[in-house]
Amino acid sequence: xxxxxxxxxxxxxxxxxxxxxxxxxxxxxxxxxxxxxxxxxxxxxxxxxxxxxxxxxxxxxxxxxxxxxxxxxxxxxxxxxxxxxxxxxxxxxxxxxxxxxxxxxxxxxxxxxxxxxxxxxxxxxxxxxxxxxxxxxxxxxxxxxxxxxxxxxxxxxxxxxxxxxxxxxxxxxxxxxxxxx
Numbered sequence: 194x195x196x197x198x199x200x201x202x203x204x205x206x207x208x209x210x211x212x213x214x215x216x217x218x219x220x221x222x223x224x225x226x227x228x229x230x231x232x233x234x235x236x237x238x239x240x241x242x243x244x245x246x247x248x249x250x251x252x253x254x255x256x257x258x259x260x261x262x263x264x265x266x267x268x269x270x271x272x273x274x275x276x277x278x279x280x281x282x283x284x285x286x287x288x289x290x291x292x293x294x295x296x297x298x299x300x301x302x303x304x305x306x307x308x309x310x311x312x313x314x315x316x317x318x319x320x321x322x323x324x325x326x327x328x329x330x331x332x333x334x335x336x337x338x339x340x341x342x343x344x345x346x347x348x349x350x351x352x353x354x355x356x357x358x359x360x361x362x363x364x365x366x367x368x369x370x371x372x373x374x
Contacts (some may be wrong), residue, residue: 239282281316315328
């Protein structure tokens with residue numbers, strides 16, 4: 194009779210130990226904004242970015258993705274009537290294409306490109322004019338994606354633009370939300 198009790202005690206101790214380890218593993222996680230701001234307490238006005246590249250409609254894609262990413266994050270509201278607490282503006286400064294892989298039978302034919310979009314970004318508080326985020330030409334915010342080149346490079350780049358803008362917007366949002374300003 195002594196053996197079943199000790200086995201049961203071991204199982205209970207093991208269960209408690211496992212539960213304790215699982216719960217302590219989540220101790221570093223936090224719900225809501227990570228920068229101390231109350232969720233959706235402040236709003237962000239996204240001004241159209243200027244475009245210093247030759248890529249058509251890149252600023253539209255970036256503005257749309259910035260709105261989506263800020264809404265998804267939930268730290269800030271989107272100001273729709275030019276009355277945001279924070280004014281976010283910037284410029285698309287570079288659009289670059291780098292070869293990633295080549296056709297196996299022809300070393301001059303590119304199969305995949307990495308597209309890189311760079312932007313200078315500035316965010317200011319409307320009331321004080323205080324700069325809370327600034328990334329200039331020397332230290333831009335960057336987004337990138339990989340495309341497979343088919344028969345038409347232009348079409349492949351056009352189809353990849355939302356993904357490229359989304360990566361840039363994700364990085365801008367992370368800097369704005371989690372920045373050490």
